[in-house]
Amino acid sequence: MNKEFHSFGWYASKVSPHLPKKAFKPVPGRLLGGLAYLIISITGMFVIGIYDLPFLANIAISFVIGTSFAAMGFLGHEILHGTVVKKAKLRNLLGAVFFFPLLTGPLLWRKWHNMTHHVHTQNEEKDPDTWLSKEDLDKKPAMKIIYRLPFSVRAFLEFFALCFTFTLHSTKIFFAYIKEFKPEKRGVVWIQFLLPWVAWLGLIFFIGIINWLFIFLIPHLIANAIVMGYISTNHRLNPLVPVNDPLANTLSVTVPRWIDILHFNFSYHTEHHIFPSMSSKYYPLVKELIKDSWPSRYHEMPMSSALKALWKTPRVYYNGKDLIDPQAQLLYGSLGNGLNPEAIEPRPLNNSDTN
Numbered sequence: 579m580n581k582e583f584h585s586f587g588w589y590a591s592k593v594s595p596h597l598p599k600k601a602f603k604p605v606p607g608r609l610l611g612g613l614a615y616l617i618i619s620i621t622g623m624f625v626i627g628i629y630d631l632p633f634l635a636n637i638a639i640s641f642v643i644g645t646s647f648a649a650m651g652f653l654g655h656e657i658l659h660g661t662v663v664k665k666a667k668l669r670n671l672l673g674a675v676f677f678f679p680l681l682t683g684p685l686l687w688r689k690w691h692n693m694t695h696h697v698h699t700q701n702e703e704k705d706p707d708t709w710l711s712k713e714d715l716d717k718k719p720a721m722k723i724i725y726r727l728p729f730s731v732r733a734f735l736e737f738f739a740l741c742f743t744f745t746l747h748s749t750k751i752f753f754a755y756i757k758e759f760k761p762e763k764r765g766v767v768w769i770q771f772l773l774p775w776v777a778w779l780g781l782i783f784f785i786g787i788i789n790w791l792f793i794f795l796i797p798h799l800i801a802n803a804i805v806m807g808y809i810s811t812n813h814r815l816n817p818l819v820p821v822n823d824p825l826a827n828t829l830s831v832t833v834p835r836w837i838d839i840l841h842f843n844f845s846y847h848t849e850h851h852i853f854p855s856m857s858s859k860y861y862p863l864v865k866e867l868i869k870d871s872w873p874s875r876y877h878e879m880p881m882s883s884a885l886k887a888l889w890k891t892p893r894v895y896y897n898g899k900d901l902i903d904p905q906a907q908l909l910y911g912s913l914g915n916g917l918n919p920e921a922i923e924p925r926p927l928n929n930s931d932t933n
């Protein structure tokens with residue numbers, strides 16, 4: 579069984595010879611997009627703060643700021659993988675700037691995302707972003723209550739939670755990981771964590787709570803929803819596999835080309851797991867090469883189909899390759915293991931499915 583799986587390095591070694599040399603160089607031009615988002619966000623904030631606009635106008639500007647915050651997060655992600663600038667100090671500084679609206683610091687992000695999520699993707703114990711298994715759920719009585727709710731209520735709550743999940747998870751990760759930093763580094767990690775919180779909360783005293791809702795809180799929730807819209811589709815329909823194989827444990831979604839431009843090709847997540855240090859500018863080329871070599875193993879679907887499939891499936895793993903509704907005792911499969919996103923048909927749990 580293990581023979582079917584390959585590490586991300588294995589795929590990278592097969593695909594690399596077919597890529598141009600420039601694909602392995604940083605692309606500082608990405609910063610122009612980031613600068614545009616910074617200008618749009620700051621202008622929007624000043625307009626809300628200075629003019630006494632009608633409610634709907636403020637909401638519309640909040641939405642623009644929120645989408646800019648999300649896009650800045652995607653750029654911050656790229657920057658902290660070292661695909662935009664190479665110098666570590668500049669990389670961390672720019673990463674801090676672009677992750678500022680999402681309340682996340684660069685050193686924590688690199689430890690959490692680059693050194694843990696990418697290295698141990700979909701590893702039940704080691705990947706902090708993996709969803710829980712049936713055994714984990716059995717140890718968490720509070721979580722079990724959620725699974726007693728009717729399916730549609732649970733799905734609604736899960737989607738509603740996307741509006742704050744990124745911030746909640748990143749804060750949880752901070753407190754879980756801070757002890758793992760060397761004592762001499764902890765101070766900097768604390769400052770990088772506190773500074774965005776203090777700055778954004780402190781703003782309330784200068785602009786008042788109402789303006790603050792439009793300038794920060796609503797955009798922050800919108801940004802959470804957008805980044806989590808992608809993040810929740812990245813791996814949650816895929817199985818847990820014994821080898822960190824991006825073709826098995828990762829999904830690339832497709833979105834209209836203009837959205838890919840606005841979001842720095844964040845939809846190409848399988849490509850990103852094979853080449854995390856490559857600028858996402860080259861991922862469409864990587865995608866073509868992967869699809870040429872392993873067409874049947876590559877998982878890809880429109881973003882809307884992935885979100886629908888998330889709505890219709892439970893978020894608990896069973897034996898690594900099934901998603902289980904623990905209350906109804908129904909199994910849903912996973913991508914590559916019988917889950918058809920277009921026609922989701924659960925099957926009852928029976929003896930042959932036991933551990």
Ligand SMILES: [Zn+2]
Nearest residue numbers: 695812813847
């Ligand atoms: Zn990932």
Ligand SMILES: [Zn+2]
Nearest residue numbers: 659691850854
């Ligand atoms: Zn990444």
